[in-house]
Amino acid sequence: MGKSEYQDGCLKIGKWIELSDFFDDLTQVTYEGNYHNGKKINKWNINFRQSLKKPFEQIGGGQYDEQGNENKIGNWIELHDGFDNLTQVTYEGEYNNGKKVNRWNIYYEKNQIGGGSYAQDGNKVGMWNEVSDDFRHSSQIFLNGEYKNGKKIGIWNIYYQDSDANEKQKIGGGQYDEEGNENKIGKWFELSEGFNRYSQIIYNGEYKNNKKVNKWEIQMRDKMNENFEKIGEGSYDEGGTGFKIGEWKEFSDFPWKNKQLISSGLYQNNRKVGIWIETDLKNKEHHRDINYDN
Structure with a gap:
């Protein structure tokens, strides 16, 4: 996928193409750019492909400072943490010395769906x-x-x-x-x-x-x-x-295959006590009893 080098056996240098932390069949994302003394510098691209049969395409990225502080600067397009084939959410806006500033927009499949502003200290306002x-x-x-x-x-x-x-x-x-x-x-x-x-x-x-x-x-x-x-x-x-107190009717703590179980019983100071009755929500049938005093 690309050539990579280390300096003195430990520091990344030169051109690198790296896989995202969650790279898999649905999330084929790579990061491409340069290292200097183990620090990202200058332009970095974010690339994505839909499948093994398709080429990588640039969908994001931006610029790091040249001093090796790894501060993002200027305009960036970044990916949502859950980005994948079906969830193509990106964030687009400006960095100043590593902090998000001014207007940032949110896109889903290239359509704007939200956004807001950051102050100069990097806080949302x-x-x-x-x-x-x-x-x-x-x-x-x-x-x-x-x-x-x-x-x-x-x-x-x-x-x-x-x-x-x-x-x-x-x-x-x-x-x-x-x-x-x-x-x-x-x-x-x-x-x-x-x-x-x-x-x-x-x-x-x-x-x-x-x-x-x-x-x-x-x-x-x-x-x-x-x-x-x-x-x-x-x-x-x-x-x-x-603290939960008194009579409760809630979802069971114990999932059971494909059933949705409702559990009914008594709380004392946030602890279940006595007999709790589990019922299948769909067909209203009794599932089992659980004794929390044993």
């Missing part, structure tokens, strides 16, 4: 439309709200777009404190970890100083055009510890 860290082809999650000194403040909205839909749908969000501590306050609708078109689960309830309090509901739907329906609920203590 003002209104942003951005994608979630876990943005994927099957999990297109968008976030909209305001930054102050790199911290989220005020109202933030969460949107979802199915891979074959034309429009986004607001499905969550809430409010952060105005002091810049990124503490969630008041009513929130949050997405489950791993939310995608095949697993659409949300949680809604109240935050107090970034801790869940009082009653929370668990809701689920099968498709984007359906309404969310409650499938579980429970309470957090009012003291701000974030």
Whole structure:
């Protein structure tokens, strides 16, 4: 793929073509540029190919300083952490001495889908439309709200777009404190970890100083055009510890093949106690009992 050299057996020098950390069949990304005394300098290209049968094409890159500090400078196009054949998300904007500054835009398959601005210190400021860290082809999650000194403040909205839909749908969000501590306050609708078109689960309830309090509901739907329906609920203590208390109905801690199991039982100070009953969500059949006192 390219010629590479080391100086004194350990420092990279000259022209290099390197594989990305997550190089595989779906993520064939390489980085091409020059090293001097083990440091990246001058222009570096980011290359990508769809398959073994296709050539690499430049899709990004930019410039490093010539002093060997590896500071990015000028205009750059960078890849989303989850970039692959189906999730071609890129970020385009300006660096100044290694810090992002001014306007940055976000693109998905070369169409702009978001963006916002950085201050000269590299912190996000003002209104942003951005994608979630876990943005994927099957999990297109968008976030909209305001930054102050790199911290989220005020109202933030969460949107979802199915891979074959034309429009986004607001499905969550809430409010952060105005002091810049990124503490969630008041009513929130949050997405489950791993939310995608095949697993659409949300949680809604109240935050107090970034801790869940009082009653929370668990809701689920099968498709984007359906309404969310409650499938579980429970309470957090009012003291701000974030502890689950009392009766809960939630997803089981123990996945079972292709079944979606709902577990019902009692919490004491955030610990499950007594008998918990697991039920298959789809057919409502009893699955098993688990004794947490043994």
